[in-house]
Amino acid sequence: MTATLQPSAPAPVAAQRPSNPVVSALGDGVVIAKRNVIKIKRVPELLVFTLLSPIMFILLFAYVFGSAIPIEGINYREFLVGGIFAQTVIFGATITGAGLAEDVQKGIMDRFRSLPMSRAAVLFGRTASDVIINVITLVIMALTGLAVGWRIREGLLKALLGFAIILLFAYAISWVMAWIGLLVPSPEVVNNASFMFIFPATFIANTFVPTDGFPSALRFVANWNPVSSVTQAGREYFGNTGLPVPDVWALQHPVAYTLIWTVLILLVFVPLSVRQFKVAASR
Amino acid sequence: MADVITASGLVKRYGEKAALDGLDLTVPEGTILAMLGPNGAGKTTTVRILTTLLEPDEGTATVAGVDVRKDPSGVRALIGLSGQYAAVDEYLTGYENLDMIGRLYKLGRKQSKARARELLERFDLADAGDRVAKGYSGGMRRRLDLAGALVAQPPVLFLDEPTTGLDPRSRSGMWDVIRELVAQGTTLLLTTQYLEEADRLADDIVVVDRGRIIAQGTADSLKSQVGGERIELVVEHADQLDQARGVLAGVAVGEVAVDEHTRRLTAPVTGGGKALQEALRQLDAVGVTALDVGLRRPTLDDVFLSLTGHAAEDGEDGTDSPAPTTKAGQQ
Structure with a gap:
């Protein structure tokens, strides 16, 4: 270990703080996002499982349940895929929470918190890199969907809008998960806690079957569930329509309703998560 | 010599239990202070307060004249921290770990890369630098973590039990590095459970027990007490x-x-x-x-x-x- 440092550094290099805090925070966010993307590359198992489970869902529902779920007006498989898109990206948000919890647990968060960097950047970087995972997942699922009979009927531009609104909603959910990830002690707890919430949230909806047949209380919840509206918005943009839409404002105006929820969730959970980040201690 | 680190009347409570119960300390410029004490004595809590990770319930502390409560980001620009559990990102290579920290210190792309290579060399990690840190031994992780604390050449360093869990050879290697740093003018606060470590490295030792300093002095004066x-x-x-x-x-x-x-x-x-x-x-x-x-x-x-x-x-x-x-x- 030869000493190659300049003897005694009087002025620390880091003392030159950039003048514009926004630019500097964005820069920090990019560094953190890059780090998370490297992790996707290094732990391909993670991506493989993230991708395999939606493929599995599409195949299981399409061929196992699909054979027993006849619906009028549209091929069930075409109906199904939009729902699975929504469900999968919402599940994908748990990666945000689990990743943050892991960073806290391993002390990496302490390192970040002791650096002269933007505090919000760790969270913005993390949620941004998880959008990348969701994009990859959607591409794979779309290809699987096309193989089993899903179709884009309204043109590519509208289809992209459909993907965009699904991604946007998932982005909001990943801030909920970020908050949970910073609140609980370990990645395992994040997974368990969020499954308790995500399973009902994505099943009590129009994701897998139309809501008409639900008992009335459940139908009410399902029709006003934003997971239903984001699914409905996606189906409309993809042109997977043909079923009567329940006469509920949320589903008659699925894009507006989804955007309202997205904004509300972000308004609540971004500040909550940033505050929790300051508190989160690894021990 | 000016006091680079000062703490006065620090109190931190967790429920009923006081982790710190009125702790005072000072570290003059360019010296090493060792905090010696068992687990739960309040060493880590002190380090976390001084590095702005934790706010004290009472008391004041300054690092290089900057108040840790009033200007935490000012403090963060002046310090390096190497914690008790090596905060190494396992999925990145050693080089990527250091480069990431350099970028977060706003070193600039070129300077950050050069600094990462330089530190890998200095900490005997040059060969392992492009391998993923997951495969590193405990000693290598600690060295990488310490290197991370040095990326921006901070004038004040905090090392929380830098050698706990290391084998004797890695430990003495770590001691060499620490001595070299202080020879270059760094002010250092280190915590340890080992009297020998405090003895070898520190100019001054404070013995901590139940959140208070119970003795203070050079290694020799403490030893003569026992x-x-x-x-x-x-x-x-x-x-x-x-x-x-x-x-x-x-x-x-x-x-x-x-x-x-x-x-x-x-x-x-x-x-x-x-x-x-x-x-x-x-x-x-x-x-x-x-x-x-x-x-x-x-x-x-x-x-x-x-x-x-x-x-x-x-x-x-x-x-x-x-x-x-x-x-x-x-x-």
Whole structure:
């Protein structure tokens, strides 16, 4: 270990703080996002499982349940895929929470918190890199969907809008998960806690079957569930329509309703998560 | 010399329990202060407050003149922290870890890359630098973590138990690095459970117990408080005890303690190995057979027993743990 440092550094290099805090925070966010993307590359198992489970869902529902779920007006498989898109990206948000919890647990968060960097950047970087995972997942699922009979009927531009609104909603959910990830002690707890919430949230909806047949209380919840509206918005943009839409404002105006929820969730959970980040201690 | 780190009346409570209970300390520029104490004494809490990770309930602290509560981001620009658990990103290579930290310090792309390579070289990680940190040994992770703390050449460094869990070779390597840093003018606060480590590295030592400083001084002054080094001898036959006591009294610098039941004699000495050799030579000359003999240096346990009356255990009730026989013999 030869000493190659300049003897005694009087002025620390880091003392030159950039003048514009926004630019500097964005820069920090990019560094953190890059780090998370490297992790996707290094732990391909993670991506493989993230991708395999939606493929599995599409195949299981399409061929196992699909054979027993006849619906009028549209091929069930075409109906199904939009729902699975929504469900999968919402599940994908748990990666945000689990990743943050892991960073806290391993002390990496302490390192970040002791650096002269933007505090919000760790969270913005993390949620941004998880959008990348969701994009990859959607591409794979779309290809699987096309193989089993899903179709884009309204043109590519509208289809992209459909993907965009699904991604946007998932982005909001990943801030909920970020908050949970910073609140609980370990990645395992994040997974368990969020499954308790995500399973009902994505099943009590129009994701897998139309809501008409639900008992009335459940139908009410399902029709006003934003997971239903984001699914409905996606189906409309993809042109997977043909079923009567329940006469509920949320589903008659699925894009507006989804955007309202997205904004509300972000308004609540971004500040909550940033505050929790300051508190989160690894021990 | 100006005091680079100051803490005054720090209090941190977790529910009923006070992790820090009015802790004061100062570290002059370019020196090493070691905080010595068992688990749960409040060492890590102190470091976390001084590095802005935690806010104290009461008290004030400054780092290089900057108040940790009023301007935490000002403090963060001046410090490096290497924690108790190496904060290394396992999925990145050593190089990527350091480069990431450099970028977050706003070093600029080129400078950050150069600095990462330079530090890998310096910490014996050049060969492993492009491997994923997941495969690193404990010692390599610690070195990488310490390198991370040095990326921006901070004038003030905090090392929380930098060698806990390291094998002896890695430990002494870490000591070399730490000494080199301070020779270059860095001010350093380090926590440790090992008196030897504090002894080797620190200019000053504070002994912490239950959130308070209970003793302060140089390694030598602390050791003299606990009696310094001593020879421990167990003779084969009880009837040799008197003879042995006579010999040891000749080399001892204080009273020779005798425990007849275990046939153990304890004699405070100075001069270490020389005193032991001399004692052995004389014992041999008078025909005393030693069953077991050795030179014993004060341990953290001894310091604690001597300063607090309870042993250096994690829990609250260390008093019932068995006291070393030497202490029993001396009293």
